[in-house]
Amino acid sequence: MARSPEPPADNPETESRQTLRRLGGDKGLSLTERLSTNVAARLYATPLHAMRLRGRYPLKLLGVAADPVPGDPAIGERIAAGRLIHAGHTAFVRDLDFAAAHHPARWREWADGWCWLRDLAAHVPDVRAATALAEPLAARWLGRFAAFEPVAWRADITGQRLLMALSHAPLILSSPDQVYRSLVLSGIATWARHLDRAAFRLPEGLGRALALAGLWAAGLLLPGGETRAARALAGLESLLPELVLPDGGIYSRAPIDALHLAELLLHAGGAAEALEKRPPLAFAEALGRLVPALRGMALGDGIVGAWAGSAALPAAALARLSSQVASGTALSKGGGHSGYHRLGAGKTIVLVDAGPPALARMAPEGHAGTLAFEMSDGPQRLIVNCGGQRGLAAPLPAALADGLRTTAAHSTLTIENTNSTRIRDDGSLGLGVETVDVESRASSEGFWLEASHDGYARRFGLTVRRRLWLSPDGLDLRGEDALEPAPVGALKRRGPRPFDIRFHLGPDVAATPTVDGSGALLKLPGGRLWQMKARGGALAIEPSLWVDPAGQLHKTSQLVISGTTDKGAATIGWSLKRAGR
Numbered sequence: 166m167a168r169s170p171e172p173p174a175d176n177p178e179t180e181s182r183q184t185l186r187r188l189g190g191d192k193g194l195s196l197t198e199r200l201s202t203n204v205a206a207r208l209y210a211t212p213l214h215a216m217r218l219r220g221r222y223p224l225k226l227l228g229v230a231a232d233p234v235p236g237d238p239a240i241g242e243r244i245a246a247g248r249l250i251h252a253g254h255t256a257f258v259r260d261l262d263f264a265a266a267h268h269p270a271r272w273r274e275w276a277d278g279w280c281w282l283r284d285l286a287a288h289v290p291d292v293r294a295a296t297a298l299a300e301p302l303a304a305r306w307l308g309r310f311a312a313f314e315p316v317a318w319r320a321d322i323t324g325q326r327l328l329m330a331l332s333h334a335p336l337i338l339s340s341p342d343q344v345y346r347s348l349v350l351s352g353i354a355t356w357a358r359h360l361d362r363a364a365f366r367l368p369e370g371l372g373r374a375l376a377l378a379g380l381w382a383a384g385l386l387l388p389g390g391e392t393r394a395a396r397a398l399a400g401l402e403s404l405l406p407e408l409v410l411p412d413g414g415i416y417s418r419a420p421i422d423a424l425h426l427a428e429l430l431l432h433a434g435g436a437a438e439a440l441e442k443r444p445p446l447a448f449a450e451a452l453g454r455l456v457p458a459l460r461g462m463a464l465g466d467g468i469v470g471a472w473a474g475s476a477a478l479p480a481a482a483l484a485r486l487s488s489q490v491a492s493g494t495a496l497s498k499g500g501g502h503s504g505y506h507r508l509g510a511g512k513t514i515v516l517v518d519a520g521p522p523a524l525a526r527m528a529p530e531g532h533a534g535t536l537a538f539e540m541s542d543g544p545q546r547l548i549v550n551c552g553g554q555r556g557l558a559a560p561l562p563a564a565l566a567d568g569l570r571t572t573a574a575h576s577t578l579t580i581e582n583t584n585s586t587r588i589r590d591d592g593s594l595g596l597g598v599e600t601v602d603v604e605s606r607a608s609s610e611g612f613w614l615e616a617s618h619d620g621y622a623r624r625f626g627l628t629v630r631r632r633l634w635l636s637p638d639g640l641d642l643r644g645e646d647a648l649e650p651a652p653v654g655a656l657k658r659r660g661p662r663p664f665d666i667r668f669h670l671g672p673d674v675a676a677t678p679t680v681d682g683s684g685a686l687l688k689l690p691g692g693r694l695w696q697m698k699a700r701g702g703a704l705a706i707e708p709s710l711w712v713d714p715a716g717q718l719h720k721t722s723q724l725v726i727s728g729t730t731d732k733g734a735a736t737i738g739w740s741l742k743r744a745g746r
Contacts, residue, residue, distance in 0.1 A: 185504050185601045187521035205366050209313045209359070218358045222351035227386050228439030232283060232332040233431040233489055237558075241288025244281055245298055251275040253559040258302070263309050264317070271560070277317040278325035279306070282333040292335045299336040304345060307352050313359075320363040321372035323356050324379030328432055331386050357383035361393060365400060369407055370527060371422055371429075377401045378429050382436035402447045409451045413458025414503020417528040418520065420462055421475035421556035427455045427486055449491070456486055457495035461507050464514050464541035468714060471553035472505070472518060474530040474570070478556065479714035506605060508612045511639025512543040513743075517631075518575075519603045519616040522586050525593045530555055533584040534575035535598045535618045536631045540642065542743065545689045546671030549721075550575045552712025559716055569712065578629055578646050578666045585620030585629070596623065611636045622651035625662055626733065642741040646726075650733050666726040666737055668697070669709045672719040676706045685724055686744075694744040701737040702728035 208214055243250050247258040252271035263276055275281070282299060289295035310317040317323075330337060330353055337349055357380060364376035377400045384394025408416045408426060415423040430452055434444030460483065462469045467480030487494065498507040504520015517538040522531045532553065540548040551574040554566040561569075568574055572584045579585070586597025598620035605614045617630040632645040646666050670676060673690040684698040685706060697704070709723035728735055 180604075180606045181500060182604045183501050183602075185502075185520045185603070187524065187599050205363065206315050209318065209363065210315075214359075215312065217362075218355045220354060220358060222347060222354045223387050224350070225388075226331065226334055226338075226350075226353075227388060228436070229334050230328070230332040230382055230386065230432065230435035230439050232286075232329075233435065234283065234428050235485075236283035236285070236287030238284070238288040240281070241284040241286070244285055244302075245288060249276060249281060251280075251558075261302075261305060263306055264314060270316075273316050274322055274325075277306075277310075277319075278322050279303070279329040279333075280325065282329045282336055286333055286336060292339065295336050296339045299333070300340055300345065303337045303349060307348055318356075318359060318363075320360060320367050320376040323360055324364065324376035327353065327356050327360070327379035327383050328429075331382050332432065332435060353383065354387060357387060357390070357393065361396075364397070368526070369404060370416070371408070371426060374401065374404055374408060374426060375429060377404065378433035382433050385436045385440060398445055398447075402445070405447055405451045409454050410502035411454070412500060412502045413454035413456075413461075413497050414505065415455070416523065418473035418503065418505075418523045418531070419475040419528060419555065420459060420469045420472055420478055423455050423459050424478055424482060424486065424556075427452055427459070427490070431486075431489055452490045453492040453495075454497075456490050456492050457497040458503065458505075459483060460487060460495070461497040462505055462516060464516065464539060464546060465512065466541060466544045466546060468546075470516065470539045471550050471569070471712065472532070472534070473523060474528055474532055474553055474555050476553045476556035476712065476716070477714045500603070500605065504601065504603075506603070506614055508614065508633065508635045509639070510612060510635050510637055513540065513635065513639030513642070515540045515633065515635055515642060517614060517616070517633065519601055519614070521598045521601050521618070522594050525595070529593055530570070531586075531594045532570045532575065533572045533586040533588060533594065533597065533620075534577060535572075535585050535601065535620055536616055536629060537575035537577035538633070539576065540741070541671075542689060542693055542695070543691070545674075545691055545693070546711075547674060547687065547689065547695060547741075548576050549669050549671050549711050551669055551710055556714075557712075557716040561712070561716065573665075573667060574669075576668050578631070578648075578664055580621050580625055580627065580629075580648070580662050580664045582665070583621075583624070585618065609637065617649075619651065626651050627662065627730070628652070640743040644739050644741075646737045646739075648730055648733075648735045662730045664728055664730065664735065666702070666739075668724040668726075669711065670722050670724070672711050672713070672721055674721065676722045676724065678704070678706055687741075696742050696744055697724055697739065698742075699726045699737065699739045701735070702726040 249256045254269050254272040285295050285299050360376055360380040364380050367373040377397045381394050381397035384390035384397055430448045434448050437444045469478040471477045500506045506517045506519050508515040537550055552569050554561050570588055572579045587595035589595045598618045601618045603616045612635045615632045617628050621627045627648045628651045630647040634643045675688040677686045687695040705725050707723050707725050709721045711719045711721050726737055
């Protein structure tokens with residue numbers, strides 16, 4: 166039978182206790198912020214703002230910033246064939262209207278941000294050949310959006326467009342046509358003038374970072390931009406500590422945002438390097454926290470799992486990022502601020518989400534997966550969450566994307582098949598988990614973690630508690646999931662409550678039930694065997710799925726331990742032990 170995990174008996178080598186809170190987390194942007202955004206958009210469309218954007222255009226750029234993110238040559242090939250394809254949407258170049266109403270939002274962001282330049286550069290290394298493809302697209306875009314348009318001139322998209330234009334300038338500024346060249350250079354200068362005001366009016370978040378980074382790069386690479394660069398850098402130096410937590414976690418808790426911010430800082434830093442200067446210290450400090458934290462979230466296959474709304478991150482992206490920063494070989498076990506805890510021993514890695522969801526305003530597509538965990542044995546994924554959508558090249562079916570956000574799509578406990586944090590009809594996270602208490606210890610006897618959340622306290626009067634212990638050799642993981650009466654002040658609801666504890670299995674993990682029905686034998690693709698045993702509930706094997714970083718769906722299985730509370734409480738003990746070595 167599975168024995169419940171207990172803390173180490175001897176004096177622990179390390180010990181940590183935290184309480185993470187999500188205060189006011191169900192609230193989105195305030196009324197004042199929404200009004201400010203609407204007023205600003207109307208102001209930008211006025212003749213007054215158009216007058217402010219006038220000025221001399223530069224005759225040349227002072228340098229070309231290197232783009233640290235490789236494009237997709239397959240997409241570049243399609244562009245060369247006359248098709249702009251992104252996020253599952255295709256637009257034909259021959260009759261392209263960038264502002265057509267049928268273009269999805271994600272496609273507009275990609276196209277108006279000129280991200281297609283990156284893909285063209287990847288497909289056509291020869292600058293002359295790539296120029297013949299890029300310049301007509303740039304000219305068409307400039308002709309369509311010479312004046313303000315709410316989407317194309319949105320501050321974060323404009324920041325992205327500036328970075329792309331400044332780093333792929335040879336593709337759009339090699340023409341002998343002086344009228345066209347002046348149009349491009351005037352456009353770059355005008356976008357920077359727009360961001361002089363618009364970048365600082367965005368709410369705190371990745372969008373503001375993108376706008377300020379583009380503005381800072383323009384300040385460096387356009388003649389006479391010293392004041393602009395200094396102001397943008399001051400904004401970034403104030404913003405980055407809000408986005409990057411002390412332990413390297415990201416404000417939204419979504420790994421895809423951490424990856425994008427790290428790539429953004431490297432991209433913007435290329436503007437300084439183009440002038441043979443060092444990127445700002447604030448960039449290095451943020452990268453020095455972000456990258457080790459991301460590496461600490463990867464399992465043995467190098468893939469960072471789907472957490473907090475993010476799709477799983479490919480191992481190649483993390484490896485590339487690690488090679489580009491000084492702290493690339495460091496690895497953080499996280500915990501105190503991000504809420505992600507890594508337990509590792511032998512060839513086993515366990516990653517636990519022991520934090521409340523991010524604020525609704527910071528994570529509009531967050532997941533309700535508090536206290537879920539993932540686990541790997543060497544390069545094989547054993548326990549996973551089902552997946553996420555943000556960061557995938559093409560969108561998933563809406564019903565699937567919505568389902569991946571639910572608590573049941575995570576390896577954790579659900580009560581009456583409801584979410585631990587409500588998912589509203591508009592997609593934002595509502596009330597639910599507000600407080601997570603965490604205690605972790607490490608000693609010669611192993612690694613021990615205990616965490617609890619209050620996501621079901623209001624509805625059912627119950628607190629969820631999960632205890633985990635990993636042996637020093639990594640061959641034995643023991644767990645206990647408990648439902649306990651919530652503290653005084655929480656709503657008390659009497660009566661039995663059915664619950665399920667789900668363990669979604671990694672791709673190609675074969676599950677066979679044991680004869681007594683209280684466990685299962687798990688065979689990994691490499692032949693290794695793990696045995697699951699449960700105490701206190703009935704164990705069943707049911708279908709599941711896993712969405713990989715490329716958006717491919719893999720049919721898998723899940724182990725589900727079911728039970729019902731008795732007198733307002735329940736305890737389930739379970740263990741995962743590897744058979745053999």
